[in-house]
Amino acid sequence: MRPAQDNQGSFLGRISIRRNQFVDVNNEQEQEDLELFQKHIADRFTELLSPPPPPQPPSDEANTVASVAATEQIMSVTWLRKLMDVFLCCEAEFKAILLMGRDPTQISKPPFDRLVPEMLDRSIKALDICTAVVNGIDSVRHYQRLAEIAVRALEQRPLGDGNVRRAKRALANLVIALSLEDKENVSGGGGGGGGGNKTTERSWSFGRRSGGSSAASKGGATIGQLKSTSWAVGRNWSAAKQIHAMTANLTPPRGNEAAGLPQPMFIMSTVMVFVMWVLTAAVPCQERSGLANHLPVPPKHLNWAQSLIGIHEKIGDEWKKKEKKGSAGLMEEMTRMEKLGHSLMEFADGFHYPAEKDAAESAATQVAEMAEICRRMEEELVPLQQQIREVFHRIVRSRAEILEVLEQAGKLSAPVV
Amino acid sequence: MAEFESKLPVSGGKNHVFEACHHVVKALRASDNNLDANLRKLLSDLESHLSTFGMVDTKVEEDTGFSDMDERFKEAVKRILGWETNQSTILEAGPSEANHFFQALYEVQTFLMGFKAFPIKTNLKEKDVYNQATVALDIAMVRLEKELCDVLYQHKQHIKPEYLAVSSRGKDIVYDESFVSLDDEVVVEASSLEDDEQTLGFQAADMVDPLIIPHIKAIANAMFACDYGRAFREAFISVRREALDEYMITLELERLSCVEVLQMDWEDLNCAMRKWTKVLKIITQVYLPSEKRLCEQILGDFDPISTACFIEISKDLILSLLNFGEAVSLRSCQPEMLESFLSMYEVSAEILLDVDNLFSEETGSFLRMAFHELSKKLANRTTTTFLKFKNAIAANESSRAFPGGGIHHLTRYVMNYLKLLPKYTDALNSLLENLEVDDSIPEKTGQDILPSTFSPMARHLRSIVTTLESSLERKAQLYADESLKFIFLMNNFHYMVQKVKGSELRHFFGDEWIRKHIARYQHNVTDYERSTWSSILSLLKDNNDSVSTLRERCRLFCLAFDDVYKNQTRWSVPDPELRDDLHISTSVKVVQSYRGFIGRNAARIGDRHIRYTCEDIENLLLDLFECLPSPRSLRSSRRR
Known part of the structure; x- marks a missing residue:
């Protein structure tokens, strides 16, 4: 369902066909295209800000309705997947505006000789963020597996102390992992490793090789201090710094420029930075301190930016709240998982065999909810990773196409020897 | 019963037998309520034993049976708890102790299964025992998890370091200089080191001590x-x-972001590209196949879990290797990157089969596909770089004549670079197959019979050298002195021929090409002799001249000779053999003419007017093309 994708491919061919006809720029047509582009951006983000009500299932269980509604919530996995789709659509449309039917020499002249390289530079940074986020989603999948262990244990009937013990171990690890900040997530084991978000992923029910089994036997959890060399991107790489760097020279075009091509370039760059920012906030990501401050909000009077700003504010508030107490990510499922984790921990702490009926029943509801979250993660996390990889490859491809056009422009403008 | 103390779970076939026995026992008991006590005890014992081996109903109604179970259960729990805080591994305690532990675990588990099968009828005591059993089971599981980690850790084995040497092609970096850094200064020829590539056969290694596999299993x-x-x-x-992370540390593979790769200077990037090539090969051909085998040895019975585990273990590293390939492909293709790109492409194509085997299942298909994509991308980049390499030669212009007429560093660079390429014959042939090229030897002619001479790679190599030749022709036009132009062309063509003849390149360029190019530089020699010496030697022709004319001719010859000497001793013919040949052929012509002239006319000219003897001329000619640092004038030093 990505109509704009058709625009890829042989645009170069089209350029060469249309180059001759180009001489007289049809300004009106271009204006129309630009306005349409802005409108599409506005529409797409408005839909993301306030998703249409889900089709009411003819179900009589309130539970099901609630969970269906939750899938559409901002920062849920489903929503993030929609965001990826939106990005791909915007990107395809933008590329069409930038390259199709355009004289290649145009985008190599001022101010584009500055704007285009800046944009390409941003896109390279976005690539690294994609890599880091794909890796972060792997961590989320690890949380999912911890939650599944807890669910599996708590589903046992009759529920014995041993089952609860097992669940508690998994829950403790889950809760700790979910509330760890990036810095704590970075392994304390040191030695050869760089940053990275792997400790949570590598933490088991005991400190390996360090006599941790006694701690485990008491049902407690220790986070193994394992050294990790698997930083996702680079040794000193920081998601927050990347986002910050991407925004460095991102300013709305002024004067004459505001009416022309610089405008969609600014819009697309803003969308790209925004999407990358959302991804970094959603899942564990290498080094994010101060992330909330790093996104300059586009001016409010711009129509296309309204909804984007709305989403930004919502997520930004959440992030600030979370940053105080520490969080691995704002993904909606993770947030709920954390709540359920705490509450099930409480249940586990107060558990005496045989289970008391009321407590067991309420726990069973929570277990079912946790199981549902796990199921959704199981269904959606891998496709989300694939989409992000697709975004990665799309950015690579677009960059190559733009460079190709620039090269062509270089040849055209070079003096004939 | 010791012989039955086997590992869990009892295989399916056996299970059926036990289940059948169990039913028989049950049926027997149900058929007659008045069995005598002995028989009843026997049946009960049998049932209890059966329950130890099969996943069957362990509910024993008789009190005697339950207390029997109770005793054994208590024993089992005790044994498990005994290991709870024990820090040494069960493996170290020996096979019999391990068997006891597994047996105890099995008893507890069997009890739990039985209880779950009939939970309603159970009494309070049994319920309590059930609860104890869940705890004991969990303790046992935590203990085994620790055991697993400890044993795997203590008995891990690393891939032997000799694999590291494999495929470190052609030593390191013959050409790390940038193509654009070539200007008109004489550079020392980089010594191309001999390729000491080892041909170690790749084979799966043991990632852990094979002796512990049964225990892990x-x-x-x-x-x-x-x-x-x-x-x-x-x-x-x-x-x-x-373990894989640790191995990466020994391979010194560093993860790099796209931003870093794009910002790296050429030398560092070149190193990183070479390292990647090496690591990718070891990882996909040695490490991961071994890792996969380990997963299969241990979890083979639980496929697809074995596959899933393998992918989880390797995915992170694989993605980062892919990522580097992607990042490098983002760079603009500089001609000097050709060899590094070639080696990256070659490996990426070579390992595809290995990757297909490693990730043959659906779960890993995205990794498999990613490698195929990357290989295509690298192929594309390599071809582009190849063309850039050629274009860069074509575009290489000089503003002033190359001093001394020696071997231009473009010639050195290109020819030595080309010498590196036969290593990548297969890769290049497949890359260049469909790329059009102007070839100087369009069809099979003459003595050339080797198919390699007419391969796509050979055609492109010849075409590159043709481009080089044109560039050299243009550079030659910069010389004011026509003779020096011929020396320059001779030197450079001779160099090309030497490089081709003395390396594997000869199989690609072919005898025809070599013959033509030898003829070419020999022609330059003739051209030189004509352009420098014909006018000078014409002074020595006799026309029955008067004494004064003869004296004048002799004087003019000496002046001209001095002039040639002054200039051409500073010229360079670096190849000693070529220089000798040139000396001999020049000497033959010049000394012969001079000797004849002097012999016929010495008496008339008079000794006083003859500056050089024939021997002088012969000796002086040997100084030509020696690339002397400063002009040497003959008038002061050689005057008699």
């Missing part, structure tokens, strides 16, 4: 049977990933 079987399979997986993946 027993742990896997027990944990999966007790529904702790996920815990096993997670722990197993964690330990193995850590």
